[in-house]
Amino acid sequence: MIGWVTDPLQYPFIQRALIEIAIVGALCGLLGCFVVLRGLAFIGDALAHAVFPGVVLSYLAGRSILIGAFVFGGLTALGIGVLSRSRRVSEDTAIGVIFAAFFALGVVLLSRQTGFRRDLGSLLFGSILGVSTQDVVVSALIAAVVVVVLFALMKEFTLVAFDVTLARSLGYPVFLLDLVLLLLVSATIVVSLQTVGNILILALIVTPPATARLLTDRLGRMLAISATTGVASGVAGLYISYHAGTAAGGTIVLTATACFLVALVLAPNHGLLSARLQRRRGRHHVHHYHPAGEDTGPA
Amino acid sequence: MSQQALANGPLRLDHVAVGYDSTFVLSDVSFEVQPGDVVGVIGPNGGGKSTLLKAIARVLPLRAGHVTLAGRGIEEYAGRIAFVPQREEVNWDFPVTALDVVLMGRYRGAGWLRRPSRADRERAAEALERLGLGGMGGRHISQFSGGQQQRIFLARALVQDPLVVLLDEPFTGIDAANRAVFHEAIAAFARQQVIVLMATHDLEEMAATCSYVCCVNQRLVAFGPTRDTYTPEVIRETFAGRLAVFS
Numbered sequence: 316m317i318g319w320v321t322d323p324l325q326y327p328f329i330q331r332a333l334i335e336i337a338i339v340g341a342l343c344g345l346l347g348c349f350v351v352l353r354g355l356a357f358i359g360d361a362l363a364h365a366v367f368p369g370v371v372l373s374y375l376a377g378r379s380i381l382i383g384a385f386v387f388g389g390l391t392a393l394g395i396g397v398l399s400r401s402r403r404v405s406e407d408t409a410i411g412v413i414f415a416a417f418f419a420l421g422v423v424l425l426s427r428q429t430g431f432r433r434d435l436g437s438l439l440f441g442s443i444l445g446v447s448t449q450d451v452v453v454s455a456l457i458a459a460v461v462v463v464v465l466f467a468l469m470k471e472f473t474l475v476a477f478d479v480t481l482a483r484s485l486g487y488p489v490f491l492l493d494l495v496l497l498l499l500v501s502a503t504i505v506v507s508l509q510t511v512g513n514i515l516i517l518a519l520i521v522t523p524p525a526t527a528r529l530l531t532d533r534l535g536r537m538l539a540i541s542a543t544t545g546v547a548s549g550v551a552g553l554y555i556s557y558h559a560g561t562a563a564g565g566t567i568v569l570t571a572t573a574c575f576l577v578a579l580v581l582a583p584n585h586g587l588l589s590a591r592l593q594r595r596r597g598r599h600h601v602h603h604y605h606p607a608g609e610d611t612g613p614a
Numbered sequence: 615m616s617q618q619a620l621a622n623g624p625l626r627l628d629h630v631a632v633g634y635d636s637t638f639v640l641s642d643v644s645f646e647v648q649p650g651d652v653v654g655v656i657g658p659n660g661g662g663k664s665t666l667l668k669a670i671a672r673v674l675p676l677r678a679g680h681v682t683l684a685g686r687g688i689e690e691y692a693g694r695i696a697f698v699p700q701r702e703e704v705n706w707d708f709p710v711t712a713l714d715v716v717l718m719g720r721y722r723g724a725g726w727l728r729r730p731s732r733a734d735r736e737r738a739a740e741a742l743e744r745l746g747l748g749g750m751g752g753r754h755i756s757q758f759s760g761g762q763q764q765r766i767f768l769a770r771a772l773v774q775d776p777l778v779v780l781l782d783e784p785f786t787g788i789d790a791a792n793r794a795v796f797h798e799a800i801a802a803f804a805r806q807q808v809i810v811l812m813a814t815h816d817l818e819e820m821a822a823t824c825s826y827v828c829c830v831n832q833r834l835v836a837f838g839p840t841r842d843t844y845t846p847e848v849i850r851e852t853f854a855g856r857l858a859v860f861s
Contacts, residue, residue, distance in 0.1 A: 352708060352709075470729065471726070476708070477705065477710055480671070480699055481718055481770075484673050484692075485693050485721060486692030532709050532711075534710060534714075
């Protein structure tokens with residue numbers, strides 16, 4: 316059993332991978348809470364796809380994929396910000412059209428290369444076992460910046476996510492705050508690209524917060540549980556993939572999903588089991604649910 | 615309650631228009647409200663009741679005109695204009711406690727990068743207590759009844775030390791006891807020279823509560839003391855027209 320944990324640690328690439336996934340797990344877990352609460356999950360997915368051509372371009376140029384991903388991520392965050400201000404196009408339609416196109420552009424660019432399939436695979440699904448020491452350092456630095464900004468603006472992000480009406484009436488620059496949050500999401504996606512790749516990133520951003528929300532009604536605890544779940548499922552997933560010989564990215568995401576399912580069944584207040592028990596006792600846990608009313612249209 | 619002294623003056627709307635892109639929800643609205651007045655905003659669904667309140671709260675941008683308080687632009691009073699939203703517009707699943715919600719009313723006072731102070735927390739707890747929710751501040755917002763949820767938002771308005779309070783359909787779906795709490799709070803605001811505007815579809819409630827009535831249906835149909843203005847003719851005119859068909 317101890318060998319199960321310690322054996323892989325003799326390889327430096329596994330050590331680097333573990334540190335990397337721990338950074339990414341914590342970062343996605345923290346930022347993901349605000350993504351989920353502000354209702355930005357779909358936009359997050361779009362962002363992840365939109366950075367793909369940037370990744371491909373820097374890869375083709377032989378540079379760190381972080382550079383291209385950062386440029387495209389920043390541009391996309393700005394683009395979404397501007398689009399969301401216009402009421403002419405339905406926001407999710409526009410996102411669907413434009414960012415699928417970005418993704419296709421990345422695929423087409425890459426397809427001009429020989430060894431296309433292998434490269435595509437590692438870019439789409441990550442190559443966490445291939446991260447260098449430099450990658451880990453860069454990830455840690457970016458993650459630190461994102462977390463500092465997140466906590467500095469936590470009060471404001473919470474206010475905008477919960478009650479955009481009050482935020483506006485207090486005179487907060489809601490558009491700017493949303494833009495900053497989108498930029499943080501971009502940075503997080505860029506950092507996470509190498510771990511699980513383009514396609515699966517959304518799971519790391521959404522699943523741990525969703526798990527945490529099932530387990531607590533408090534934002535502070537939700538952040539803590541989400542970050543912990545992110546790190547734990549990342550590390551555990553990596554070990555399982557090592558021993559089972561499965562793809563790291565996919566295994567990590569499935570481990571996070573397993574955590575979510577366990578919480579879904581066993582959670583003390585929101586879980587399926589407790590709901591069943593409470594019904595049997597004839598005690599109803601009153602839980603009003605209203606989808607986030609973030610818009611303030613005419614009524 | 616420690617209502618800060620403040621040069622209080624009339625709330626003035628000057629040819630105000632609100633809307634999206636090329637459509638106006640409300641246009642050419644002008645009236646003046648004196649401190650201590652309680653104004654009922656009535657009109658058909660889609661007639662612009664909530665829109666009017668949100669324009670005053672700066673939640674929706676003005677397309678034309680000005681809103682001033684005591685002769686100064688309303689934006690100078692950020693934080694002192696309290697808006698109590700309709701219950702349906704709140705995400706009750708959000709992980710916040712009642713106390714967290716009330717504290718948000720102090721955010722502008724707390725400033726950027728700062729956490730609310732101990733004094734802010736005490737104010738918030740005090741406001742909850744005053745509205746009969748003492749000791750319940752630590753509960754999640756979904757664990758309250760509809761009337762209690764309304765009171766949480768009323769407590770938030772209280773801690774803003776408001777000069778203007780905007781209530782959007784406060785009486786929808788709440789029982790007599792909670793109605794009484796709202797009536798009492800509105801009367802207290804009026805005594806403190808706070809201006810209250812209340813959008814409601816309950817005409818009887820409006821007539822009983824409000825000293826002034828403001829009738830809107832895409833434009834200002836009538837404005838004046840409830841006694842003189844709340845007449846069958848005005849009501850018919852307010853609720854007539856195309857939009858009434860959909861209500």
